[in-house]
Amino acid sequence: MRIAVISDTHGMNKDVIEALASIDKPDMLIHLGDYVDDGEKISKILGIPVTIVKGNGDPHSNYNEDELIEIDGKKLFLTHGHRHNVVRNLDTLYYKALEMGADLALFGHTHVPVNLVYDDIIIMNPGSPSLPRSDSFTKTFGLIDIGEKINTEIRKII
Secondary structure, eight states, X not given: OEEEEEOOOXXXXXXXXXXXXXXXXXXXXXEOSSSHHHHHHHHXXXXXXXXXXXXXXXXXXXXXXXXXXXXXXXXXXXXXXXXXXXXXXXXXXXXXXHHTTOSEEEOOSSOOOEEEEETTEEXXXXXXXXXXXXXXXXXXXXXXXXXXXXXXXXXXXX
């Protein structure tokens, strides 16, 4: 199962749509908030199912702020991250994922890509495909491949 992960699109979808259309078609899209409507639009344009959580920029959305989903026997904790203090550090996010029995914790909010493993929990932030804040100001998204193992990567949008 291949999953594309995006966050913090803020109404600017052109680059990420082009990037996702240029790779092998993902089986699923995850949008981690801040303009949940973008997740719906991208899903429709690319013809792939989407799972969405709302961010601090989605106050009137009916989506949940946190979700735990299971794919091929692996548990994924999805959150925008603002309620888990991710701007400061990843401790609260890590302990929430641990409490929920997650194999992978996905978050956004900071617009900075993260892809690390801590005590067998993969923690990923896909960055932002529209308003990056990393040192290089590179637009990014995430890819997850789930099989026997979970493989994650951050892809740059050129």
